[in-house]
Amino acid sequence: MEINIEKKYEPTLLVGGYMIDEEEFNYSMEELDNLAKTCELDVAGKMRQKIKKINSATYFGTGKIQEIKEFVEANDIEMVVLNDELTPSQTRNIQETVGCRVIDRTLLILDIFARRAKTKEAMLQVEIAQLKYILPRINIMSGNFNERLGMRGPGETKYELDRRRIEKRISLLENELKTMVLNRKTQRKRRMKNEVPIVSLVGYTNSGKSTLMNTLLDYSIKKDTNKAVFTKDLLFATLETTTRQIVLENKRKFLLTDTVGFISRLPHHLIKAFRSTLEEITEADLILHVVDISNPHYDRQMKVTKKVLKEIGVQQIPILDVYNKIDLFDSLNIGDGVFISAKEKNNIDDLINEVSKKLFKHYKTVKMTIPYASGHIYNYLKEYAYVTKEQYLDEGIEVTVELSDYLYTKYKHLIQ
Ligand SMILES: Nc1nc2c(ncn2[C@@H]2O[C@H](COP(=O)(O)OP(=O)(O)OP(=O)(O)O)[C@@H](O)[C@H]2O)c(=O)[nH]1
Ligand SMILES: [Mg+2]
Structure with a gap:
């Protein structure tokens, strides 16, 4: 049994069956086409069938299997890809009848993940x-x-x-x-102790999460250009979680996490295997759901993403829908949510405003007097908090400063 799709440009036939939702099916066939092309297969034909019930032995009924066999023979097809997860015996039975290699959607996605894992x-x-x-x-x-x-x-x-x-x-x-996960969790605990809020980028594959991460890195007043993440017009360009700190002009900061994208009918084993990666999302204070609004099926993609989010148990975390790629439109009917172009850096201020409203609503602006002997506290606040005013008094430096809950508790004794 081969798990890799080693041969390039192999003449391939895509086949799929649907029971009720034809629209969902059409879209998933389009996706299968994309997945096949990502695997460098040469898609030579597509076949489809409305089915009443999945045949436990051969998935399709005998008539359709025969039709597939005829197409395979007439077109020198070397590989048939079925748009569903097949049972082992279905794979064997279809293979025996049609006379060429048969794989399923799951194997295709696994192959792409294997190519991308770094x-x-x-x-x-x-x-x-x-x-x-x-x-x-x-x-x-x-x-x-x-x-x-x-x-x-x-x-x-x-x-x-x-x-x-x-x-x-x-x-x-x-x-x-x-x-490995345990080590990462310890690191994360250390980060959380500092009370820096965490924002997770989630969304369909290719929606622009990594591009947005790079744009926000650029927006950060503490830049580190070496730390840009990989972006590409590829399905599953990102497979690993990356966390970076974003510092805003007013010294407010948050941690931003980029992660693996979703797709419809994501194989069960993959979700399970990637659970530890996806779990990071469950620790976020805010989820930015990045949507490629230029995709005609964006609403369907949103539903898939929300379904996966539910599966990993993040219903309680606030979600902000971020509609991306608005540069591809001359005009756009704008509804609820934030509309941006991560690539062209449009409306990033709006996005940051919305994020700030949600993340920093507990921040308090206070006046405090720092004794001259505690110069280190003054230096710390200048570096890490937003000092809007300062005055030199006899008893110390009086500062007006915006504090996070963490800093508020830490320096309560100095607050006037
Ligand atoms: N026109 C346009 N293209 C964009 C925009 N944002 C991202 N892209 C393009 O969309 C493609 C995918 O971008 P990525 O940032 O890699 O997408 P992703 O969501 O991280 O994808 P995965 O890692 O596969 O889940 C790239 O070719 C980007 O250049 C945008 O605002 N406008
Ligand atoms: Mg990415």
């Missing part, structure tokens, strides 16, 4: 998802137990098709991942 953590997560996908399939697929499994992943490791070894490998990788 950090150790993302690699571990992808490999775990791949192995869990393989595990129930090793008995049935190909029947050839000695066949080697080409695995795209860390070091391009090869595995024998051996259940016990795969299970062992999964548990080893899961332990490794656990240690």
Whole structure:
């Protein structure tokens, strides 16, 4: 059984079945096309069928399978991609009848994730998802137990098709991942102790989250251009979580987290494997839901994102919808939410205002007198808080300063 789509430009047939929601189906077929192209497959045809019930043995009924076989033979198709997750036996049965390799949507997405994984953590997560996908399939697929499994992943490791070894490998990788996540959690706790609010960028893949992160990094008064994140017109350009600090002109600051994008019918194993990455979202104080408004299906994409957010349990976190890519329109009927262009840096002030309203509503402006002997406190506040006024008095420096809850509690004794 091959898990990698090694061959480029392989003549490929996309097939899908739908029961009720034809519109959702059309869109997911369009997406499948994009996913296939991302895997460098040569899409030579598409077939579709309204089905009453999924056939447990062959997914489609006999008639459709026959039709697929005829198309495969007539067009020298080498790969059939089905727009759903197939059971191992369905894959085998269809493959036997149509006479070429059959894969499902899940394998396609897994392959893209495997291509994109760059950090150790993302690699571990992808490999775990791949192995869990393989595990129930090793008995049935190909029947050839000695066949080697080409695995795209860390070091391009090869595995024998051996259940016990795969299970062992999964548990080893899961332990490794656990240690890594624990370390990250400790770091995060340290950050949270400083009471810097956390903002998470979430949204559909390719909506512009990473571009917005770079634009906000540029907006920050503390810039570090080396720290820009990777952006590209690719599905799943980002697979790992990156956190950066954004400092505003008034010294207010927050941590901004960029993470993996969503897609409809995201494979279950992937959500599970990426749980630790997605969990970071659950610790946010505010979620910026980035929407590509130039995509004709943006409302559908929003629904998918909201559904995944619900699945990872973040209903209680406030969400601000950020409609991106407005530069692609001459005029736009603007409704609720914030409308920006992350790329052209339009309306970023508006976005920051909205974010500030939500994050810093508890901030208090106070007057305090800092004794001359406590110069370090004055220096600290000048660096980390927004000092709007200062006056030198006999007993010390009187400052008017805006304080976060954390600083308010810390310096309560100095407040007048
Ligand atoms: N025209 C236009 N293009 C944009 C804008 N923002 C982002 N893009 C483009 O959209 C594509 C995807 O941008 P990314 O920032 O990588 O998207 P992402 O949401 O991080 O995607 P994933 O990491 O795959 O989830 C890139 O080609 C960007 O240049 C925008 O405001 N206007
Ligand atoms: Mg990204």
